Amino acid sequence: xxxxxxxxxxxxxxxxxxxxxxxxxxxxxxxxxxxxxxxxxxxxxxxxxxxxxxxxxxxxxxxxxxxxxxxxxxxxxxxxxxxxxxxxxxxxxxxxxxxxxxxxxxxxxxxxxxxxxxxxxxxxxxxxxxxxxxxxxxxxxxxxxxxxxxxxxxxxxxxxxxxxxxxxxxxxxxxxxxxxxxxxxxxxxxxxxxxxxxxxxxxxxxxxxxxxxxxxxxxxxxxxxxxxxxxxxxxxxxxxxxxxxxxxxxxxxxxxxxxxxxxxxxxxxxxxxxxxxxxxxxxxxxxxxxxxxxxxxxxxxxxxxxxxxxxxxxxxxxxxxxxxxxxxxxxxxxxxxxxxxxxxxxxxxxxxxxxxxxxxxxxxxxxxxxxxxxxxxxxxxxxxxxxxxxxxxxxxxxxxxxxxxxxxxxxxxxxxxxxxxxxxxxxxxxxxxxxxxxxxxxxxxxxx
Ligand SMILES: [Zn+2]
Numbered sequence: 319x320x321x322x323x324x325x326x327x328x329x330x331x332x333x334x335x336x337x338x339x340x341x342x343x344x345x346x347x348x349x350x351x352x353x354x355x356x357x358x359x360x361x362x363x364x365x366x367x368x369x370x371x372x373x374x375x376x377x378x379x380x381x382x383x384x385x386x387x388x389x390x391x392x393x394x395x396x397x398x399x400x401x402x403x404x405x406x407x408x409x410x411x412x413x414x415x416x417x418x419x420x421x422x423x424x425x426x427x428x429x430x431x432x433x434x435x436x437x438x439x440x441x442x443x444x445x446x447x448x449x450x451x452x453x454x455x456x457x458x459x460x461x462x463x464x465x466x467x468x469x470x471x472x473x474x475x476x477x478x479x480x481x482x483x484x485x486x487x488x489x490x491x492x493x494x495x496x497x498x499x500x501x502x503x504x505x506x507x508x509x510x511x512x513x514x515x516x517x518x519x520x521x522x523x524x525x526x527x528x529x530x531x532x533x534x535x536x537x538x539x540x541x542x543x544x545x546x547x548x549x550x551x552x553x554x555x556x557x558x559x560x561x562x563x564x565x566x567x568x569x570x571x572x573x574x575x576x577x578x579x580x581x582x583x584x585x586x587x588x589x590x591x592x593x594x595x596x597x598x599x600x601x602x603x604x605x606x607x608x609x610x611x612x613x614x615x616x617x618x619x620x621x622x623x624x625x626x627x628x629x630x631x632x633x634x635x636x637x638x639x640x641x642x643x644x645x646x647x648x649x650x651x652x653x654x655x656x657x658x659x660x661x662x663x664x665x666x667x668x669x670x671x672x673x674x675x676x677x678x679x680x681x682x683x684x685x686x687x688x689x690x691x692x693x694x695x696x697x698x699x700x701x702x703x704x705x706x707x708x709x710x711x712x713x714x715x716x717x718x719x720x721x722x723x724x725x726x727x728x729x730x731x732x733x734x735x736x737x738x739x740x741x742x743x744x745x746x747x748x749x750x751x752x753x754x755x756x757x758x759x760x761x762x763x764x765x766x
Pocket of ligand 1 (some may be wrong): 325494495496498499510511512513514515
Protein backbone atom coordinates (compact mmCIF):
# COMPACT_ATOMS: atom_id res chain seq x y z
CA UNK A 319 0.00 0.00 0.00
CA UNK A 320 1.40 3.36 -0.93
CA UNK A 321 0.52 6.82 -1.95
CA UNK A 322 -0.11 6.47 -5.66
CA UNK A 323 -0.61 8.74 -8.60
CA UNK A 324 -4.27 9.01 -9.60
CA UNK A 325 -3.45 7.89 -13.13
CA UNK A 326 -1.96 4.65 -11.78
CA UNK A 327 -4.91 4.09 -9.48
CA UNK A 328 -7.46 4.56 -12.26
CA UNK A 329 -5.52 2.40 -14.70
CA UNK A 330 -5.33 -0.31 -12.04
CA UNK A 331 -9.03 -0.12 -11.16
CA UNK A 332 -10.02 -0.12 -14.81
CA UNK A 333 -8.61 -3.62 -15.07
CA UNK A 334 -10.63 -4.71 -12.04
CA UNK A 335 -14.08 -3.19 -12.26
CA UNK A 336 -16.41 -0.86 -14.13
CA UNK A 337 -18.36 -0.06 -10.98
CA UNK A 338 -17.17 2.27 -8.20
CA UNK A 339 -18.61 4.04 -5.16
CA UNK A 340 -17.48 7.33 -3.64
CA UNK A 341 -18.11 7.92 0.07
CA UNK A 342 -18.01 11.39 1.51
CA UNK A 343 -18.45 12.83 4.99
CA UNK A 344 -21.86 14.25 5.77
CA UNK A 345 -21.27 17.92 5.09
CA UNK A 346 -20.08 19.98 2.15
CA UNK A 347 -18.00 17.67 -0.01
CA UNK A 348 -17.02 19.36 -3.27
CA UNK A 349 -14.05 17.03 -3.66
CA UNK A 350 -16.18 13.89 -3.62
CA UNK A 351 -18.69 15.42 -6.05
CA UNK A 352 -15.86 16.35 -8.44
CA UNK A 353 -14.31 12.90 -8.04
CA UNK A 354 -17.59 11.18 -8.89
CA UNK A 355 -17.91 13.34 -12.02
CA UNK A 356 -14.33 12.61 -13.03
CA UNK A 357 -14.81 8.86 -12.58
CA UNK A 358 -17.90 8.98 -14.78
CA UNK A 359 -15.93 10.93 -17.38
CA UNK A 360 -13.36 8.15 -17.39
CA UNK A 361 -16.07 5.62 -18.11
CA UNK A 362 -16.71 4.19 -14.68
CA UNK A 363 -20.23 3.67 -13.40
CA UNK A 364 -19.88 5.73 -10.22
CA UNK A 365 -22.21 6.71 -7.43
CA UNK A 366 -21.75 9.03 -4.48
CA UNK A 367 -23.04 8.42 -0.97
CA UNK A 368 -22.67 10.29 2.29
CA UNK A 369 -21.52 8.52 5.39
CA UNK A 370 -21.90 9.42 9.08
CA UNK A 371 -19.01 9.47 11.53
CA UNK A 372 -19.70 6.57 13.89
CA UNK A 373 -18.72 2.90 13.52
CA UNK A 374 -22.40 2.04 13.01
CA UNK A 375 -22.65 4.59 10.18
CA UNK A 376 -19.58 3.27 8.41
CA UNK A 377 -20.63 -0.36 8.91
CA UNK A 378 -24.03 0.46 7.49
CA UNK A 379 -22.50 2.32 4.54
CA UNK A 380 -20.36 -0.72 3.77
CA UNK A 381 -23.45 -2.90 3.92
CA UNK A 382 -25.35 -0.51 1.67
CA UNK A 383 -22.68 -0.58 -1.01
CA UNK A 384 -23.95 -2.32 -4.14
CA UNK A 385 -22.80 -5.93 -4.40
CA UNK A 386 -21.44 -5.18 -7.88
CA UNK A 387 -19.18 -2.40 -6.62
CA UNK A 388 -15.58 -3.32 -7.28
CA UNK A 389 -13.88 -0.28 -5.80
CA UNK A 390 -14.68 2.22 -3.08
CA UNK A 391 -13.19 5.70 -2.79
CA UNK A 392 -13.43 7.23 0.68
CA UNK A 393 -12.78 10.89 1.26
CA UNK A 394 -11.10 11.08 4.62
CA UNK A 395 -9.46 13.51 6.98
CA UNK A 396 -8.94 13.07 10.71
CA UNK A 397 -12.25 14.10 12.23
CA UNK A 398 -14.42 13.07 9.25
CA UNK A 399 -15.01 9.64 10.67
CA UNK A 400 -13.67 7.88 13.73
CA UNK A 401 -10.57 6.22 12.38
CA UNK A 402 -11.48 2.86 13.97
CA UNK A 403 -14.83 3.12 12.23
CA UNK A 404 -13.03 3.64 8.94
CA UNK A 405 -10.89 0.56 9.64
CA UNK A 406 -14.06 -1.46 10.24
CA UNK A 407 -15.57 -0.21 6.98
CA UNK A 408 -12.42 -1.02 5.01
CA UNK A 409 -12.46 -4.55 6.46
CA UNK A 410 -16.07 -5.02 5.43
CA UNK A 411 -15.52 -3.65 1.92
CA UNK A 412 -12.49 -5.90 1.55
CA UNK A 413 -14.53 -8.90 2.71
CA UNK A 414 -17.03 -8.09 -0.03
CA UNK A 415 -14.26 -8.13 -2.60
CA UNK A 416 -14.01 -4.38 -3.21
CA UNK A 417 -10.74 -2.48 -3.46
CA UNK A 418 -10.58 0.60 -1.24
CA UNK A 419 -8.89 3.86 -2.17
CA UNK A 420 -8.53 6.37 0.65
CA UNK A 421 -8.51 9.97 -0.54
CA UNK A 422 -6.81 11.65 2.33
CA UNK A 423 -6.72 15.32 3.12
CA UNK A 424 -3.43 15.97 4.89
CA UNK A 425 -4.54 17.09 8.32
CA UNK A 426 -2.69 15.77 11.36
CA UNK A 427 -3.82 13.06 13.74
CA UNK A 428 -4.44 14.05 17.32
CA UNK A 429 -3.16 10.94 19.10
CA UNK A 430 -0.78 8.01 18.57
CA UNK A 431 -3.77 5.66 18.76
CA UNK A 432 -5.35 7.42 15.77
CA UNK A 433 -2.07 7.22 13.89
CA UNK A 434 -1.75 3.47 14.47
CA UNK A 435 -5.36 2.77 13.48
CA UNK A 436 -4.87 4.77 10.31
CA UNK A 437 -1.64 2.95 9.46
CA UNK A 438 -3.58 -0.33 9.74
CA UNK A 439 -6.35 1.05 7.54
CA UNK A 440 -3.81 2.07 4.92
CA UNK A 441 -2.31 -1.38 4.96
CA UNK A 442 -5.69 -2.88 4.09
CA UNK A 443 -6.54 -0.33 1.44
CA UNK A 444 -5.41 -0.74 -2.15
CA UNK A 445 -4.14 2.79 -2.49
CA UNK A 446 -4.05 6.18 -0.90
CA UNK A 447 -4.48 9.39 -2.85
CA UNK A 448 -3.41 12.67 -1.30
CA UNK A 449 -5.87 15.53 -1.46
CA UNK A 450 -4.94 19.18 -1.02
CA UNK A 451 -6.45 20.06 2.38
CA UNK A 452 -6.81 23.77 1.66
CA UNK A 453 -8.25 23.41 -1.80
CA UNK A 454 -9.46 19.89 -2.62
CA UNK A 455 -10.68 21.09 -6.01
CA UNK A 456 -7.12 21.93 -6.97
CA UNK A 457 -6.31 18.25 -6.55
CA UNK A 458 -8.95 17.23 -9.08
CA UNK A 459 -7.85 19.99 -11.45
CA UNK A 460 -4.27 18.72 -11.25
CA UNK A 461 -5.39 15.19 -12.17
CA UNK A 462 -6.76 16.07 -15.51
CA UNK A 463 -6.43 15.56 -18.30
CA UNK A 464 -2.91 14.86 -19.59
CA UNK A 465 -1.84 12.84 -16.53
CA UNK A 466 -4.74 10.45 -16.80
CA UNK A 467 -4.72 7.12 -18.59
CA UNK A 468 -6.33 7.07 -22.02
CA UNK A 469 -10.04 6.34 -22.10
CA UNK A 470 -10.42 2.72 -23.01
CA UNK A 471 -13.22 0.19 -23.02
CA UNK A 472 -13.56 -1.42 -19.63
CA UNK A 473 -13.33 -5.01 -18.65
CA UNK A 474 -16.49 -7.16 -18.80
CA UNK A 475 -18.02 -5.42 -21.76
CA UNK A 476 -19.19 -2.33 -19.94
CA UNK A 477 -20.02 0.27 -22.53
CA UNK A 478 -18.11 3.49 -21.89
CA UNK A 479 -20.50 6.38 -22.16
CA UNK A 480 -20.37 9.21 -19.67
CA UNK A 481 -22.72 11.75 -21.22
CA UNK A 482 -26.42 11.45 -20.45
CA UNK A 483 -28.04 8.97 -22.80
CA UNK A 484 -29.32 10.84 -25.84
CA UNK A 485 -32.95 11.07 -26.84
CA UNK A 486 -32.29 10.19 -30.48
CA UNK A 487 -31.06 6.79 -29.30
CA UNK A 488 -34.60 5.78 -28.33
CA UNK A 489 -36.91 7.69 -30.65
CA UNK A 490 -37.50 4.46 -32.57
CA UNK A 491 -39.16 2.73 -29.63
CA UNK A 492 -41.27 5.68 -28.50
CA UNK A 493 -44.88 6.42 -29.35
CA UNK A 494 -47.24 9.28 -28.64
CA UNK A 495 -48.85 8.85 -25.19
CA UNK A 496 -52.02 10.55 -26.47
CA UNK A 497 -52.71 8.67 -29.70
CA UNK A 498 -50.04 6.00 -30.03
CA UNK A 499 -48.63 7.58 -33.21
CA UNK A 500 -44.93 7.60 -34.12
CA UNK A 501 -42.74 10.45 -32.83
CA UNK A 502 -39.96 12.34 -34.53
CA UNK A 503 -37.53 14.98 -33.22
CA UNK A 504 -38.82 18.44 -33.96
CA UNK A 505 -37.24 21.63 -32.70
CA UNK A 506 -37.21 21.49 -28.91
CA UNK A 507 -39.36 18.40 -28.64
CA UNK A 508 -40.81 15.24 -30.12
CA UNK A 509 -43.65 15.70 -32.56
CA UNK A 510 -46.39 13.15 -33.11
CA UNK A 511 -46.86 12.35 -36.79
CA UNK A 512 -50.49 11.38 -36.24
CA UNK A 513 -52.07 13.92 -33.85
CA UNK A 514 -49.50 16.68 -34.41
CA UNK A 515 -48.93 17.24 -30.70
CA UNK A 516 -45.39 18.20 -29.76
CA UNK A 517 -44.06 16.75 -26.51
CA UNK A 518 -41.38 18.87 -24.85
CA UNK A 519 -37.85 17.79 -24.00
CA UNK A 520 -36.85 19.54 -20.79
CA UNK A 521 -33.17 19.53 -19.92
CA UNK A 522 -32.65 16.50 -22.16
CA UNK A 523 -35.56 14.62 -20.57
CA UNK A 524 -38.53 13.90 -22.88
CA UNK A 525 -41.82 14.66 -21.13
CA UNK A 526 -44.28 12.22 -22.68
CA UNK A 527 -47.64 12.72 -21.02
CA UNK A 528 -51.20 12.67 -22.26
CA UNK A 529 -52.90 15.96 -22.82
CA UNK A 530 -54.00 17.55 -19.56
CA UNK A 531 -51.61 15.53 -17.41
CA UNK A 532 -49.27 18.46 -16.90
CA UNK A 533 -51.02 19.97 -13.90
CA UNK A 534 -50.71 16.66 -12.13
CA UNK A 535 -46.99 16.68 -12.75
CA UNK A 536 -46.53 20.09 -11.25
CA UNK A 537 -48.62 19.21 -8.24
CA UNK A 538 -46.58 16.07 -7.81
CA UNK A 539 -43.33 17.94 -8.11
CA UNK A 540 -44.09 20.31 -5.30
CA UNK A 541 -45.43 17.55 -3.09
CA UNK A 542 -42.20 15.59 -3.17
CA UNK A 543 -38.78 16.40 -1.94
CA UNK A 544 -36.19 14.64 -4.03
CA UNK A 545 -33.15 13.25 -2.30
CA UNK A 546 -31.09 10.24 -1.48
CA UNK A 547 -33.63 7.47 -1.17
CA UNK A 548 -31.56 5.67 1.44
CA UNK A 549 -30.14 8.61 3.39
CA UNK A 550 -27.23 6.66 4.77
CA UNK A 551 -26.27 7.46 8.30
CA UNK A 552 -29.56 9.04 9.24
CA UNK A 553 -30.62 7.37 12.43
CA UNK A 554 -34.35 7.86 11.88
CA UNK A 555 -34.04 6.21 8.49
CA UNK A 556 -32.43 3.04 9.77
CA UNK A 557 -35.38 0.68 9.47
CA UNK A 558 -36.29 1.94 6.00
CA UNK A 559 -32.71 1.67 4.84
CA UNK A 560 -32.62 -1.98 5.92
CA UNK A 561 -35.96 -2.64 4.23
CA UNK A 562 -34.77 -0.97 1.03
CA UNK A 563 -31.55 -2.96 1.05
CA UNK A 564 -33.43 -6.18 1.76
CA UNK A 565 -35.60 -5.47 -1.28
CA UNK A 566 -32.55 -4.67 -3.42
CA UNK A 567 -30.80 -7.88 -2.37
CA UNK A 568 -33.94 -9.97 -2.85
CA UNK A 569 -34.52 -8.64 -6.37
CA UNK A 570 -30.80 -9.09 -7.11
CA UNK A 571 -31.10 -12.74 -6.04
CA UNK A 572 -34.24 -13.29 -8.10
CA UNK A 573 -32.52 -11.86 -11.17
CA UNK A 574 -29.31 -13.82 -10.73
CA UNK A 575 -28.52 -15.52 -14.00
CA UNK A 576 -31.13 -13.48 -15.86
CA UNK A 577 -29.73 -11.25 -18.57
CA UNK A 578 -32.21 -8.70 -19.81
CA UNK A 579 -31.82 -7.16 -23.24
CA UNK A 580 -34.07 -4.17 -22.60
CA UNK A 581 -35.23 -3.06 -19.16
CA UNK A 582 -37.93 -0.61 -18.07
CA UNK A 583 -38.30 0.91 -14.62
CA UNK A 584 -41.83 2.27 -14.24
CA UNK A 585 -41.93 4.88 -11.47
CA UNK A 586 -38.22 5.13 -10.76
CA UNK A 587 -38.64 7.90 -8.18
CA UNK A 588 -35.49 9.80 -7.30
CA UNK A 589 -33.25 6.78 -7.22
CA UNK A 590 -34.40 3.98 -9.45
CA UNK A 591 -34.11 0.32 -10.15
CA UNK A 592 -31.08 0.77 -12.37
CA UNK A 593 -29.27 2.05 -9.30
CA UNK A 594 -30.79 -0.37 -6.81
CA UNK A 595 -30.21 -3.49 -8.82
CA UNK A 596 -27.57 -3.15 -11.49
CA UNK A 597 -28.25 -6.73 -12.43
CA UNK A 598 -31.59 -5.59 -13.77
CA UNK A 599 -30.14 -3.21 -16.32
CA UNK A 600 -30.84 -4.21 -19.92
CA UNK A 601 -27.68 -4.97 -21.86
CA UNK A 602 -28.84 -3.07 -24.96
CA UNK A 603 -31.46 -0.69 -23.61
CA UNK A 604 -32.30 0.62 -20.15
CA UNK A 605 -35.14 3.09 -19.58
CA UNK A 606 -36.33 4.64 -16.33
CA UNK A 607 -39.11 7.13 -15.75
CA UNK A 608 -41.54 8.69 -13.37
CA UNK A 609 -44.41 11.14 -13.57
CA UNK A 610 -42.43 13.81 -11.71
CA UNK A 611 -39.82 15.73 -13.67
CA UNK A 612 -38.12 16.70 -10.44
CA UNK A 613 -37.71 13.08 -9.35
CA UNK A 614 -36.52 12.03 -12.81
CA UNK A 615 -33.96 14.84 -12.84
CA UNK A 616 -32.69 13.63 -9.51
CA UNK A 617 -32.65 10.01 -10.63
CA UNK A 618 -30.54 10.96 -13.63
CA UNK A 619 -28.18 12.97 -11.45
CA UNK A 620 -27.75 10.05 -9.05
CA UNK A 621 -27.48 7.44 -11.80
CA UNK A 622 -24.32 5.39 -11.56
CA UNK A 623 -24.11 5.10 -15.32
CA UNK A 624 -25.89 8.10 -16.85
CA UNK A 625 -24.74 7.05 -20.31
CA UNK A 626 -26.55 3.74 -20.09
CA UNK A 627 -29.98 4.71 -18.80
CA UNK A 628 -32.52 6.78 -20.70
CA UNK A 629 -34.58 8.91 -18.32
CA UNK A 630 -38.08 10.02 -19.31
CA UNK A 631 -41.16 11.56 -17.75
CA UNK A 632 -44.21 9.38 -18.33
CA UNK A 633 -47.36 8.14 -16.68
CA UNK A 634 -47.67 4.43 -15.89
CA UNK A 635 -51.20 4.54 -17.30
CA UNK A 636 -50.04 5.67 -20.77
CA UNK A 637 -46.55 4.33 -21.40
CA UNK A 638 -44.98 6.08 -24.41
CA UNK A 639 -43.40 2.93 -25.88
CA UNK A 640 -44.24 0.64 -28.75
CA UNK A 641 -45.54 -2.86 -28.06
CA UNK A 642 -43.15 -5.52 -26.82
CA UNK A 643 -39.91 -3.51 -26.76
CA UNK A 644 -38.84 -4.60 -23.26
CA UNK A 645 -38.01 -8.01 -21.84
CA UNK A 646 -37.72 -6.89 -18.21
CA UNK A 647 -40.07 -4.53 -16.39
CA UNK A 648 -39.85 -3.36 -12.81
CA UNK A 649 -42.52 -1.40 -10.98
CA UNK A 650 -41.99 -1.06 -7.25
CA UNK A 651 -44.27 0.77 -4.79
CA UNK A 652 -45.94 2.62 -7.64
CA UNK A 653 -49.33 1.01 -8.36
CA UNK A 654 -50.79 2.28 -5.07
CA UNK A 655 -50.15 5.85 -6.34
CA UNK A 656 -51.93 5.27 -9.64
CA UNK A 657 -55.58 6.12 -10.28
CA UNK A 658 -56.13 3.16 -12.61
CA UNK A 659 -53.68 0.38 -11.65
CA UNK A 660 -55.46 -2.08 -13.95
CA UNK A 661 -54.62 0.14 -16.88
CA UNK A 662 -51.03 0.64 -15.70
CA UNK A 663 -50.52 -3.14 -15.53
CA UNK A 664 -52.08 -3.58 -18.96
CA UNK A 665 -49.65 -0.97 -20.27
CA UNK A 666 -46.66 -2.70 -18.67
CA UNK A 667 -47.87 -5.97 -20.22
CA UNK A 668 -48.25 -4.29 -23.60
CA UNK A 669 -44.67 -2.96 -23.72
CA UNK A 670 -43.09 -6.01 -22.10
CA UNK A 671 -45.27 -8.88 -23.29
CA UNK A 672 -43.65 -12.28 -22.78
CA UNK A 673 -40.91 -10.72 -20.64
CA UNK A 674 -40.04 -10.91 -16.99
CA UNK A 675 -41.73 -8.55 -14.54
CA UNK A 676 -41.12 -7.69 -10.90
CA UNK A 677 -43.87 -5.78 -9.10
CA UNK A 678 -44.14 -4.68 -5.50
CA UNK A 679 -46.86 -2.94 -3.50
CA UNK A 680 -47.29 -2.11 0.18
CA UNK A 681 -49.60 -4.45 2.05
CA UNK A 682 -51.80 -1.74 3.52
CA UNK A 683 -54.56 -4.06 4.63
CA UNK A 684 -52.04 -5.09 7.26
CA UNK A 685 -50.15 -1.88 7.91
CA UNK A 686 -52.89 0.69 7.45
CA UNK A 687 -52.29 3.58 5.09
CA UNK A 688 -48.61 4.42 5.00
CA UNK A 689 -48.71 7.59 2.95
CA UNK A 690 -51.02 10.43 1.94
CA UNK A 691 -50.38 9.99 -1.76
CA UNK A 692 -51.68 6.41 -1.88
CA UNK A 693 -54.91 6.26 -3.83
CA UNK A 694 -55.20 2.45 -3.77
CA UNK A 695 -55.21 0.20 -0.73
CA UNK A 696 -53.84 -3.23 -1.55
CA UNK A 697 -53.87 -6.37 0.53
CA UNK A 698 -52.37 -9.72 -0.36
CA UNK A 699 -55.50 -11.08 -2.05
CA UNK A 700 -56.53 -7.91 -3.87
CA UNK A 701 -53.01 -7.25 -5.19
CA UNK A 702 -52.52 -10.82 -6.36
CA UNK A 703 -55.96 -10.84 -8.04
CA UNK A 704 -55.05 -7.67 -9.94
CA UNK A 705 -51.61 -8.93 -10.93
CA UNK A 706 -52.85 -12.36 -12.03
CA UNK A 707 -55.01 -10.75 -14.71
CA UNK A 708 -51.82 -9.67 -16.51
CA UNK A 709 -48.99 -11.81 -15.20
CA UNK A 710 -48.21 -15.52 -15.00
CA UNK A 711 -47.04 -15.41 -11.39
CA UNK A 712 -43.98 -17.53 -10.69
CA UNK A 713 -43.02 -16.41 -7.21
CA UNK A 714 -44.48 -14.26 -4.44
CA UNK A 715 -42.28 -12.93 -1.66
CA UNK A 716 -42.67 -10.55 1.21
CA UNK A 717 -40.16 -7.82 1.77
CA UNK A 718 -40.81 -7.43 5.45
CA UNK A 719 -42.70 -9.12 8.24
CA UNK A 720 -45.19 -6.72 9.70
CA UNK A 721 -45.20 -6.75 13.48
CA UNK A 722 -46.04 -3.27 14.67
CA UNK A 723 -45.96 0.15 13.12
CA UNK A 724 -42.54 -0.56 11.70
CA UNK A 725 -40.51 2.58 11.86
CA UNK A 726 -41.39 3.75 15.33
CA UNK A 727 -41.38 0.23 16.71
CA UNK A 728 -37.93 -0.57 15.43
CA UNK A 729 -36.55 2.73 16.54
CA UNK A 730 -37.91 2.41 20.05
CA UNK A 731 -36.93 -1.19 20.47
CA UNK A 732 -33.48 -1.26 18.97
CA UNK A 733 -32.00 2.18 18.98
CA UNK A 734 -28.39 1.98 20.01
CA UNK A 735 -28.39 -1.78 20.53
CA UNK A 736 -25.82 -3.54 18.38
CA UNK A 737 -28.17 -6.51 18.03
CA UNK A 738 -30.78 -4.28 16.33
CA UNK A 739 -29.82 -4.59 12.68
CA UNK A 740 -29.42 -8.34 13.09
CA UNK A 741 -32.90 -8.71 14.50
CA UNK A 742 -34.27 -6.57 11.72
CA UNK A 743 -32.49 -8.77 9.19
CA UNK A 744 -34.05 -11.84 10.80
CA UNK A 745 -37.49 -10.23 10.65
CA UNK A 746 -36.92 -9.40 6.98
CA UNK A 747 -35.89 -12.97 6.27
CA UNK A 748 -39.02 -14.32 7.95
CA UNK A 749 -41.13 -11.76 6.13
CA UNK A 750 -39.79 -12.99 2.81
CA UNK A 751 -41.44 -16.32 3.49
CA UNK A 752 -44.72 -14.84 4.69
CA UNK A 753 -45.83 -12.37 2.02
CA UNK A 754 -49.41 -12.39 3.31
CA UNK A 755 -48.24 -10.77 6.54
CA UNK A 756 -45.45 -8.75 5.02
CA UNK A 757 -45.17 -4.97 4.78
CA UNK A 758 -44.66 -5.17 1.05
CA UNK A 759 -45.67 -7.88 -1.43
CA UNK A 760 -43.30 -8.72 -4.27
CA UNK A 761 -44.43 -10.65 -7.35
CA UNK A 762 -42.06 -12.16 -9.88
CA UNK A 763 -43.59 -13.40 -13.11
CA UNK A 764 -43.99 -13.29 -16.86
CA UNK A 765 -46.15 -10.68 -18.59
CA UNK A 766 -49.01 -12.08 -20.64
ZN1 LIG B 1 -50.23 11.68 -31.07
